[in-house]
Amino acid sequence: MARTQGSHSDITGPRIRKAALNLFARHGYAAVSMRQIAKEVGVQAGALYNYTPDKQHLLFRLMREHMQELLSALGDLQQGQDAQEALRHFVGFHIRFHLQRPDEVFIAYMELRNLTPENFAEIEDLRRQYENALENILHTGQQAGQFAIPDTKIATLAVIAMLNGVMTWYRSGGRLSLDEVEQIYWNMVHKAVTA
Amino acid sequence: MARTQGSHSDITGPRIRKAALNLFARHGYAAVSMRQIAKEVGVQAGALYNYTPDKQHLLFRLMREHMQELLSALGDLQQGQDAQEALRHFVGFHIRFHLQRPDEVFIAYMELRNLTPENFAEIEDLRRQYENALENILHTGQQAGQFAIPDTKIATLAVIAMLNGVMTWYRSGGRLSLDEVEQIYWNMVHKAVTA
DNA sequence: ACAATATATGAACAATCGTTCAGATAGAAC
């Protein structure tokens, strides 16, 4: 008995990626088998290969789409504002965007080493584009005398690392609202870079 | 042919843990096989079980020893100083200690999900002890009016996350010396928490 | 020199891995 429930091409594909996303985030890429993914979707393992050439591509596609959406959303945000305003928007954007996609974020930086060298290079390039957006803000503010940053490259990485820390503890419905979290982090980031 | 090179109990044990440490850090716990570890040591896979009950314990022991060394070294540091001085020492300590053990650090927070629940709880407890040491410093400074921190718990996690960012980019022999790195991060941390 | 012990080998176990593919069937097109 095959094809038990009709024509599913447009439904099965997204469901596979969603299941892979969940399982990769929870157990790690290497620890998840194609059969586990298939079982979550309600299909046999062989059927997955109608939608992905192999397991590696499944991971790669999830990461690439996440990074592209991140850059796209950031692009919508960017305006010609003064550096401090831009930094405040960046902090809020980063926190909100990432908290909405905990699984994607987790994978995008935990599973980098499981990418083939070519795929890794592509994801790294996207990541660097994102970092550059923040560094430009910091650099602009530094030039304008608003910021006092010893090293803009390090400050960029430090700010992102600090903001990423939110993901390790924030749970919606917890002690703090999103607005409060944003406020607290902005307070620290702002003071850290200001002259 | 067995026991090809004499009595090695006191040598093989550490070599197995070192090999496991390296391989786990490079490829991830789930992606490393017992045979790979054995090969690195120059021994058959079965011999590993003279030194560990199973693969899981190998990971757990590496993580526990790392966390215990971290807490022990931190304990040596702690003195009765004022909060700002204590924070400066903590920043320097954290950066230097962690940069000296990149593999252990990497494992200690990338492989948490591969621990059994009991082992996970034990490592988490050690980690919390470390965080508490920093939070105490921040709390003391807050009480003394030296710091202006909206939320000491979040500030604790934010500072640690920020400092951990060093590990993603610092390479000894690079553009910056350890002293410079320490200086840059202290500058940012100090401003971020100060009133 | 001999007995005891610690430490290794190497084969074997069942289970699971990613992937392929011939065959089956449901829905779309006519």
Next chain:
DNA sequence: GTTCTATCTGAACGATTGTTCATATATTGT
């Protein structure tokens, strides 16, 4: 209603997994 095609099953492939164990030997203690 028939043909065509996209989609899935189910079995199979060889490779690899963590772990066990009977066996062998180098070293230690006497």
